[in-house]
Each structure stands twice: as structure tokens, then as C-alpha cells.
Amino acid sequence: MAKENKIFVVFDESKCYFVNQDLNLKNVLGTGDQCKGLYYYNEQGTRVNKSNLSFQCLLSQYDWHCRLGHPAELVMNVLKKSLNFDKSDKGLCCEVCQRAKQTREPFPLSDHVSSSLGELVHLDLWGPYRVTSSEGYKYFLTIVDDYTKAVWVYLIKSKDEVSHFITVFYNLIENQFNKKIKVFRSDNGTEFVNQYVNKFCADKGVIHQTSCAYTPQQNGIAERKHRHLLNVARSLMFQGGIPLRMWSECILTATYLINRLPSSVLNGKSPYEMI
Structure with a gap:
């Protein structure tokens, strides 16, 4: 106000005064009363029109x-x-x-299209959960086939078991479906990047793709499947009043249901039907 109107503002313990530049208190243009530390402008005591003073600073x-x-x-x-x-x-x-x-700029959607079961398989580990299951499980390994979107879940007690279940899954696909797994895709966790897994992939001729550090989007299918599984399992637990120690059973039930429900990604077919 002082800058725009070329005036002085003088304060004392109870009032403030708007004075023209000659500092003559007889020419007070307006006053303000002090109340609880703030000075409130008194419009009734002004000697000039409000329009002459820019009391609302621009x-x-x-x-x-x-x-x-x-x-x-x-x-x-x-x-x-x-x-x-x-x-x-x-x-x-x-x-x-x-x-x-x-x-961060959004990651582009993948344009890769798999043509058969086992051509590309996504791996990810979830856990540890804060409540150990009644059987002693703390983690579960999620495996998603890129073509059928079918999901397999293996309950495990420690990360050391991941390598074993990768072998189990490979043998399952080979014996039951007569298919060869060509590519594994996972993050850079030590449960996936270790001497045993490297040797197994080399012996079987499987390419092991790993995502960049701190870039879970590159393993987004497995990450998203975790969320899907947990949402269904949580719904089952809330509906049935199931205690937390039974979360492992709910995860397995969710896996069974998801594999048999139609999916918009598969044009209304279920992963079980695709297999």
C-alpha cells in the first residue's frame, strides 16, 4: 500500500495511521485498530474515498x-x-x-506377442509376509506364461528354494505339455541371478532376461499378477473371516480361480482354456 499510494504507515501500541508523505499526523488518511496482534483498517475513519487508496494490494x-x-x-x-x-x-x-x-515418462507398452506356451515366462517373488502361514511359508513364487496368461504359484519358506521350483516348473511344462521354455524374464534378485540358475539356463538353452535395476516396469506382467492374486485372496479372507495365518491357502485358491475365469486380454477366454 505504501509503495502504490506514496504514503507512510505509522504504528503504535493500539492503532496504525495512514499518513501522507509530509508525516503530519493532522493529515491522517485512515486508521486501523489493533486487535490480538493484527491491525484492522477502519473504513469509517478515512478522510478519502476508498478508491483513492489501493487498500487491496495488487x-x-x-x-x-x-x-x-x-x-x-x-x-x-x-x-x-x-x-x-x-x-x-x-x-x-x-x-x-x-x-x-x-x-518419469511412462514406459511404452510392449509390442512383443508370444505365439505359444513357454515362449516367454515371467518370474517374480513376493514376500516375506509379516505373518508366517500355518505351514511355515513366508513367500510365494509367481510364474506367468506370456501367451496363455496362465499363472502358477509355488509357496516357499526361504529364497533358497526358488531355484528348485524353477526346475520343477520347467520339467512340468516339458512333460505335461510337451513344450520347451525359451525365455525366462525376472528382476535382478539374487534368488534369480545366481550360479545354480545360470547353470540351469545354460544347460537347457534357456535365455534369462533380467530387468534394469530399480525398473520394475520391465517385469510388469509378473508385478501386476501379484496385485491380482493379492486382491482376490484378500477378498476371500474378508468375506470368510479367515485368519491371516491361512493366507497361503487363499493365494492358492485365488490362483485356481484366476486361471479359470475369462480375461479381457484373452478375448473372453480363460488361461485354462488357452492352455
Whole structure:
């Protein structure tokens, strides 16, 4: 107010005075009363029209943008009339927003299309769960076939068992479906990247693809299947009032149901039907 109106503002313990530049208190343009630490302008005591003094300071849109926590420009446009922006302001160009709100670009959808069972198999390990199951399990290994979207789940007690169940699954596909697994895809966890798994893949001629560090999106199918399994299992537990120590049974039941329910990804077919 002092800058825009070329006036002085004088404070004492109970009042504030708006005085013209000659500091003559006889020419007080307006006063304000102090109440609980704040000075409130008294419109009745002013000697000039309110329009002569800009008692509502004109702030730029950028200043309001900063004070309100850097909202979007659409929000600022809604508030423009209420906040009475400076008319000379030409809009927002906020460097802080660019730094604070930047996000990683979305990963492109994979264009890989598998043509048969076992051509590409996704692996991921979930756990440890905070409650050990009644059988002593803390983890479960999720295996998803890329072509049929069928899921196999192996309950395990420690990460050391992962290598064993990879062998079990490979033999299952080979003997029951007469198919060869060509590619395994997993993250860089030590349960998947170790001497035993490396030797097994080399002996069987299986390519082992691993995702980049801190990039779970590259193993997104297995990660998403974890969420699907847990959602179904959690629903079963809530509906039946099942105690947490029975989570392993709910995971196996969820796996059975998911494999036999139609999927939009498979054009209405179920993974069981695809197999």
C-alpha cells in the first residue's frame, strides 16, 4: 500500500495511521485498530474515498501462485476474479513447478506377442509376509506364461528354494505339455541371478532376461499378477473371516480361480482354456 499510494504507515501500541508523505499526523488518511496482534483498517475513519487508496494490494498471478502452493493454471484462472491479479501480468512461467512436479515418462507398452506356451515366462517373488502361514511359508513364487496368461504359484519358506521350483516348473511344462521354455524374464534378485540358475539356463538353452535395476516396469506382467492374486485372496479372507495365518491357502485358491475365469486380454477366454 505504501509503495502504490506514496504514503507512510505509522504504528503504535493500539492503532496504525495512514499518513501522507509530509508525516503530519493532522493529515491522517485512515486508521486501523489493533486487535490480538493484527491491525484492522477502519473504513469509517478515512478522510478519502476508498478508491483513492489501493487498500487491496495488487499482486501478480505468480505471487498468488506461490502463496497458494503452486496450483495448476486452470485453478488460477478460476480464482482470477476473486484474487484481482495485476492486469499487467501475462501468465505463469514457474520454474519451481517444473522441478517439483516432474515425473518419469511412462514406459511404452510392449509390442512383443508370444505365439505359444513357454515362449516367454515371467518370474517374480513376493514376500516375506509379516505373518508366517500355518505351514511355515513366508513367500510365494509367481510364474506367468506370456501367451496363455496362465499363472502358477509355488509357496516357499526361504529364497533358497526358488531355484528348485524353477526346475520343477520347467520339467512340468516339458512333460505335461510337451513344450520347451525359451525365455525366462525376472528382476535382478539374487534368488534369480545366481550360479545354480545360470547353470540351469545354460544347460537347457534357456535365455534369462533380467530387468534394469530399480525398473520394475520391465517385469510388469509378473508385478501386476501379484496385485491380482493379492486382491482376490484378500477378498476371500474378508468375506470368510479367515485368519491371516491361512493366507497361503487363499493365494492358492485365488490362483485356481484366476486361471479359470475369462480375461479381457484373452478375448473372453480363460488361461485354462488357452492352455
